[in-house]
Amino acid sequence: MIRVTTFAGKSVAVFGLGGSGLATARALEAGGASIAAWDDNAASRDAAVRAGVPLVDLSAADWSRFAALVLAPGVPLTHPAPHWTVTKAKAHGIEVIGDVELFCRERAAHCREAPFIAITGTNGKSTTTALIAHILGSVGKDVQMGGNIGTPILALEPPVDGRHYVIECSSFQIDLAPSLAPTIGVLLNLTPDHLDRHGTMENYAAIKERLVAKACHVVIGIDDVWCRAIADRLKRSNGGTVDVLSVLSPIHDGWFAEGRELVSQSGREGVTGPIARLDGIGTLRGRHNAQNALAACIVALRAGARAQDLQPALRTYPGLPHRMDEVGRLDKVLFINDSKATNADSTEKALASFDRDIYWILGGKPKEGGIGSLVPYLTRVAKAYLIGAATEDFAATLGSVVPFERSRTLEAALAAANRDAASSEGPEPVVLLSPACASYDQFKNFEQRGDTFRRLVHALPGVTIRGQGAR
Numbered sequence: 095m096i097r098v099t100t101f102a103g104k105s106v107a108v109f110g111l112g113g114s115g116l117a118t119a120r121a122l123e124a125g126g127a128s129i130a131a132w133d134d135n136a137a138s139r140d141a142a143v144r145a146g147v148p149l150v151d152l153s154a155a156d157w158s159r160f161a162a163l164v165l166a167p168g169v170p171l172t173h174p175a176p177h178w179t180v181t182k183a184k185a186h187g188i189e190v191i192g193d194v195e196l197f198c199r200e201r202a203a204h205c206r207e208a209p210f211i212a213i214t215g216t217n218g219k220s221t222t223t224a225l226i227a228h229i230l231g232s233v234g235k236d237v238q239m240g241g242n243i244g245t246p247i248l249a250l251e252p253p254v255d256g257r258h259y260v261i262e263c264s265s266f267q268i269d270l271a272p273s274l275a276p277t278i279g280v281l282l283n284l285t286p287d288h289l290d291r292h293g294t295m296e297n298y299a300a301i302k303e304r305l306v307a308k309a310c311h312v313v314i315g316i317d318d319v320w321c322r323a324i325a326d327r328l329k330r331s332n333g334g335t336v337d338v339l340s341v342l343s344p345i346h347d348g349w350f351a352e353g354r355e356l357v358s359q360s361g362r363e364g365v366t367g368p369i370a371r372l373d374g375i376g377t378l379r380g381r382h383n384a385q386n387a388l389a390a391c392i393v394a395l396r397a398g399a400r401a402q403d404l405q406p407a408l409r410t411y412p413g414l415p416h417r418m419d420e421v422g423r424l425d426k427v428l429f430i431n432d433s434k435a436t437n438a439d440s441t442e443k444a445l446a447s448f449d450r451d452i453y454w455i456l457g458g459k460p461k462e463g464g465i466g467s468l469v470p471y472l473t474r475v476a477k478a479y480l481i482g483a484a485t486e487d488f489a490a491t492l493g494s495v496v497p498f499e500r501s502r503t504l505e506a507a508l509a510a511a512n513r514d515a516a517s518s519e520g521p522e523p524v525v526l527l528s529p530a531c532a533s534y535d536q537f538k539n540f541e542q543r544g545d546t547f548r549r550l551v552h553a554l555p556g557v558t559i560r561g562q563g564a565r
């Protein structure tokens with residue numbers, strides 16, 4: 095745990111008592127602050143009591159005694175409307191911050207020498223974060239990974255010289271971290287997301303820009319107009335430290351992917367020309383993962399890895415559960431769990447990763463916009479298996495373009511897809527769970543949906559469990 099000493103002797107309100115809120119309360123208390131913790135949800139309050147975190151009803155508290163309100167990132171700061179605790183804090187002139195801000199202040203006060211790598215973007219944050227941590231770990235660096243992935247930032251080991259913090263940051267966390275100034279800031283991409291919580295795309299992009307604005311080194315994808323504009327601004331203000339990358343086309347002054355090859359034309363880090371290849375790396379399929387891998391390689395080089403370390407580290411990257419996760423193989427049929435794909439954009443990445451012979455399981459609780467955007471990829475699909483509430487909507491879109499059946503349940507879908515894929519003539523048919531839907535109609539969450547798929551695959555007689563799927 096990181097003891098937060100910058101509020102020692104002061105009283106701090108902590109609102110939102112999920113995993114990161116509880117870690118925040120403990121870290122503040124261990125550093126000598128007095129805590130008033132609260133949550134609107136009774137079950138969360140009960141869990142806090144069980145965890146030994148002292149509760150104070152903040153709706154009835156004397157706010158003039160608080161030095162700060164530390165808010166969990168899931169609680170609305172501005173949109174659709176400020177949470178009532180934010181309104182109270184503002185009325186009393188109290189700053190509203192989050193756990194990443196507490197980490198930044200602690201590091202600034204006690205250990206600036208601990209490299210701090212912060213990663214954001216609309217998509218690919220977790221993959222890039224995990225991959226950076228994996229590469230740096232594989233070259234022997236002392237690495238702590240967390241934030242929006244896995245361990246809350248304040249539950250990590252405390253900063254010491256040379257300890258690398260690889261931290262995934264959501265837009266909500268950035269919004270609550272005014273002094274965020276990482277050693278290396280990574281901004282992968284920007285597309286409309288969470289606009290209910292950020293109002294407009296302009297506001298959302300401005301929040302994401304803050305992660306790189308004060309970074310010593312910037313690594314930024316330039317394949318969308320928003321990031322390109324940010325990169326141009328940063329280059330004008332801070333020319334020497336901005337590494338730009340593209341997976342759409344070669345660029346003469348940065349880093350790019352050409353097919354499955356990652357290439358540097360930046361002249362930086364003493365590397366020019368090919369730096370690594372992604373072919374045959376099952377955990378990094380698809381062009382989107384080329385963006386993630388390229389960003390991770392640039393960061394690793396900046397953090398002291400050698401160019402020759404990259405390829406072996408990429409090859410041993412175990413992947414993350416539920417994201418294009420290879421969970422098994424039965425003769426020539428490959429089974430992929432992409433349960434994290436809860437919208438058409440994510441599923442598009444999965445379909446684009448295979449040229450043909452996809453036996454595609456999809457459906458669940460439908461999202462606005464449906465799967466119309468996936469029609470150009472249907473030539474790759476041998477057959478679709480529909481599950482959950484989206485069945486009739488999706489059946490209408492698939493129409494006569496692609497054969498499909500109404501499987502209703504994941505169990506029935508897997509059995510049918512396995513049967514059909516086994517009789518395919520293709521060299522490597524793929525049974526792909528990439529639902530393009532939320533899971534809540536049939537499962538607790540996408541993790542439970544993915545775990546169920548993996549369990550069903552592992553129960554198939556003769557299946558070989560490989561790589562990440564062995565988890």
Ligand code: ADP
Pocket residue numbers: 215216217218219220221222282283382383385386416417418432434435439440441443444
């Ligand atoms: P995040 O943490 O930002 O949600 P993940 O790494 O967990 O991202 O990936 C989630 C999904 O987002 C993946 O399953 C894939 O469909 C999509 N994705 C991943 N990386 C990218 C990228 N660089 N560009 C676009 N989409 C991506």
